[in-house]
Amino acid sequence: MNKNSFKNSLLISQLRTMWLVIKHTFTKADTVQYPEQKPYLAPRYRGRIVLTRDHGGEERCVACNLCAVACPVDCIALQQVVDDDGRKRADFFRINFSRCILCGFCEEACPTYAIQLTPDVELAEYDRQNLVYEKEHLLINGPGKYPDYSFYQQSGIAIAGKGKGEAEQERPPIDVKGLMP
């Protein structure tokens, strides 16, 4: 019988354990009693997915499909249309939240900061079909994160009212044929 098992046979470690547990009678419970108390969700918590608009109130999404490609559970479906003014936008945009695992890959993939995850996890529905969110359910009126970003102001794509070379941090296009020595 080594020293340790001798100690154990005297129940000393057991008594110590019981004392440690009894001390917890007077410690505060860590539980957040959910429906009455809400847990703190960080601003960048990965919850319900939204589609944001830029500060001009236009949809940011250009329906490039990168989010749908990145989605590991294939819960995003969308279709691109090009408007008469040259803007690209989603004809329909559908997220099936009964499949979504809130991994945030779509947000990482999005080149225009359009798709964003919000700190809202209360998605429960009685009817499964209600978990399929259409574009009008996903679109919000604000810019979400990155409030100053506007894709068409940054990119070189020409739309109505903004020609080539007129974006921020963009120089006018150069006529390459005029560069001849």
Added chain:
Amino acid sequence: MPEMLWKLLEITIIIALLIPMAAMLVWVERRLIGIWQDRHGPNRVGPFGVLQSFADLLKILGKEDWVPPFSDRLVFTLAPIIGAICVLMSFAVVPFSPDIGVSNLNIGLLFFLAMASLAVYSVVLAGWASNSKYALLGGMRAAAQTVSYEVFMGLSVMGVVLLTGTFNLREIVLAQTDGWLIQSQFVGFFIFLIAGIAESHRLPFDLPEAETELTAGFHTEYSGLKFALFFLGEYLGVTLISAMSVVLFFGGWLMPEPLASWLPPLLWFVIKIMCFVMFFILLRTSLPRPRFDQLLKFGWMVMLPLALLNLLVTALLRLTGVL
């Protein structure tokens, strides 16, 4: 004849109080474990969650009374009933207060030991009739464990019998008027308590159930009302072991004088029992489960010699007139 009717009424009242108490213990246990684990435990149904057991009961009554097709139907049904009945029978000899108590049996202590031994049939038969490996292993463990721990459970209380000179539980309580037996029989109490935990299959000696290794041990295949009966038996068993510890070593309903007049004897008895039950729950939260060979080794090689030694020393002191 009216005397017999009164007796029947008394039995009915005792059973009608014991069974809800066992149900309430489930809630008490979950609440206490919650508090000790820095949680709240069930606190939604009714004030502080006291109606949780009632809600659980409604749920369990609504379940299908399913008997697995591969089981031995008759024995499978019989096993939980045996368990609950054996424990309830033991309460017949427990003296609750000076005038409450079903039977004033002159071999009350032996009756209790006999019923505790019979209760193992419930577990063994359940394990056998379930016809599944987990249940069988649980049943086998229960048999070995109960047989080993029975031996020194009986020996540990013999010190009490030596000192009081009777097997009658009521007289054992009355013999403690001048001082509880815990003073002279501390070792006996300690052994009895450990054997009692093993006997009622409570953690840390719940090897017949052992969720982490045997799914649920002997009641793996049980559900619905039969499962509830097993649970009833288990919680009644906890109450019974607590009651017996109080009767044998802590003076039953007796209290030292300034305290005794504050509350009725029955209430003192219940308070003492509740202290023990809470201690059992504390054991459950804090102690890990030993390996099965460790359990048996501990029983035969530590507790049995200790019980014999205790009996021997008690007998010697009794002969020499010290006690």
